Amino acid sequence: MGRLPFIIAACILITAFDIYFFRAILAVFKWKPGTKKIFGILYWSYSILLIIGVFAGIYLNLFLTLRAIILVAFFLTVACKMAMLPFLILDDLRRLFIKLFRKKEIIKDQPIIEAAPISRSEFLVKAGLVAAAVPLTSLSWGIISGAYDYQVRRVNLILPNLPKAFDGITMGQISDIHSGSFYNKTAVKGGVEMLLGEKPDFIFFTGDLVNNLTNEVRDYQDIFSKVKAPLGVYSSLGNHDYGDYYFGKESSPAKVKNLKDMVDVHKIMGYDLLMNENRRLKVDGEEIGILGIENWGMGRFPKYGKMELAVQNTDDLPVKLLLSHDPSHWRGEVLQKYPQIDAMFSGHTHGMQFGVRLKEYQWSPVQYIYKEWAGLYQEQKQQLYVNVGYGFLGYPGRVGVLPEITIFNLKRA
Secondary structure, eight states, X not given: OTTHHHHHHHHHHHHHHHHHHHHHHHHHSOOOHHHHHHHHHHHHXXXXXXXXXXXXXXXXXXXXXXXXXXXXXXXXXXXXXXXXXXXXXXXXXXXXXXXXXXXXXXXXXXXXXXXXXXXXXXXXXXXXXXXXXXXXXHHHHIIIIITTOOEEEEEEEEOTTOOGGGTTOEEEEEOOOOGGGOOOHHHHHHHHHHHHHTOOSEEEEESOOOSSOGGGGGGGHHHHTTOOOTTOEEEEOOGGGGSHHHHOSSXXXXXXXXXXXXXXXXXXXXXXXXXXXXXXXXXXXXXXXXXXXXXXXXXXXXXXXXXXXXXXXXXXXXXXXXXXXXXXXXXXXXXXXXXXXXXXXXXXXXXXXXXXXXXXXXXXXXXXXOSSOSEEEEETTXXXXXXXXXXXXXXXXXXXXXXXXXEEEEEOO
């Protein structure tokens, strides 16, 4: 019930925008009476059905494919209208300026040239329609091509204290699966096969298996159960795995059961879930530490993680690798209080699923929120790697920042 007022307010706002855009389109084109009526029926039928679809997707147990279609339609519609909006506002400001100027001229009793009644500028409105086509094209392509275009990124991870037995060993990382968003099992399976084809010695999964509820992973559990490695698969929880966005922040029997089911799913899939604890990884008699904490995020994100528990009994280990879903934890706590952590592995940002990632340059709007948002970072002797995610959330695609499978080559120097 807590979300209902927000959703209603959003629908009212969207309807107000719809009226604004509808009047703009009507004003700029010459319509035959019958055509104008048909356009009006189609425009408002689509808008009303879209709002009903959003409510149904939230409150009803719709098929995943249908929910995905509704989400795609809603996202593309909003994106196109936002691209068109500045042109309409500019034209309204132009019209306001002309009206004020004309009134001023009349007051001064200066002769003015009679003009036709002021209407929207055909150029500006049509330019707005062209601008709206840009996000429609790019975001549609991001859905068709980018959502499952898995990229293997290879990283040399230099750890000066790495035991000799671990020199040259490989580690894989995936993050942010968000199984509740998937709609193509074949493509998801293909990504897992890419990961396994790299034959990593051990694997990290750094949280957000689902969007809201544990049962979302049901249709994909068999696929992710195939993720295996000789030295094990280690996992942590992300902010979406606790059910906070569905049940609220307060505890309830249903929420407790949902989290228990989440823990059970990790066990069933063969993932060693680390909840404020650690493991000793042993190769040829030498050891390193693998630590994992529950979600710890800055701002509105939950701080369930307890580093003081995760580091217990690890002082003798020469290298400590930390799984922590939210990269803000690195700067918010790890750098300040835990210098013994050699490298931390995160996800969470998704790279906002939009941006540019080249070999020497990367940019995304998310960098204005997260200082560390994609790739490898280092401060003093401590490192952080942020994986931009395997799945997607909200917008069911990716543009420029593609889904990632990371393969690390651990080196002493």
